Amino acid sequence: MNKKIGMIAGAVALAGVVGTGIYHAEASSSNEGQVQIVEEENITMEDATKKLEEEYQGTVKELELDEEGNKLYYEAEIIVENQEYDVKMDAESGEVVYEEVDDDGYDDRYDDDRNMEENQQDTTVENENSNSKNNLIAQEEAVKIAKQLFDGEVVDMELDYDDGRYVYEFELVNGQQEADIDIHGETGDILSLEVEYEDD
Incomplete structure (x- = not known):
């Protein structure tokens, strides 16, 4: 029983790390988009x-x-x-x-x-x-x-x-x-x- 609880807790922790990685990847890609928007704000x-x-x-x-x-x-x-x-x-x-x-x-x-x-x-x-x-x-x-x-x-x-x-x-x-x-x-x-x- 304790092994099952430990495995579940480990899986939850791993999912949290992976989810955080995905969040950071999306955040960095959205930041890149913001840089491009700033570049496009130049006067014509x-x-x-x-x-x-x-x-x-x-x-x-x-x-x-x-x-x-x-x-x-x-x-x-x-x-x-x-x-x-x-x-x-x-x-x-x-x-x-x-x-x-x-x-x-x-x-x-x-x-x-x-x-x-x-x-x-x-x-x-x-x-x-x-x-x-x-x-x-x-x-x-x-x-x-x-x-x-x-x-x-x-x-x-x-x-x-x-x-x-x-x-x-x-x-x-x-x-x-x-x-x-x-x-x-x-x-x-x-x-x-x-x-x-x-x-x-």
Whole structure:
């Protein structure tokens, strides 16, 4: 009788240990889910652009999502009148953590190609190009167009002046797929779409 009671007590104790192990396993897996939720609470590229353009009263020329250590940052180039700002923003809080003014970079890196294109064209076309930036579609609209073509997260965006026109250049990622999309800055037409598959 005492042996049976001892065996039953041992079985109950063993069940308690196993049950506790299962509980801890479930708890740890639920904690992993919470970490992912925190990571997904980062501000979007569209919101980051809007925040930066409002704060600096300028135009975001390039924006890229980058990881340093365990944190994500948006790195941006912002054009304010004739100056270019290189800015790093915390992707979770939206706080600007680094800023540098590039005094001589704006004209050299942004306008040289544009000026060369305009100088090669006649006066009528030149006047149209000088006003073309006022006719740009909103960045939010360009993002929507890109996401209709490829369902992914925008990790890089640049507004470029190329071949006499403004072009939104996007890089989107979805799992192992990566897409590069160029969209006409004024008409919203798709200029190019390239999808690549990354191998592990």
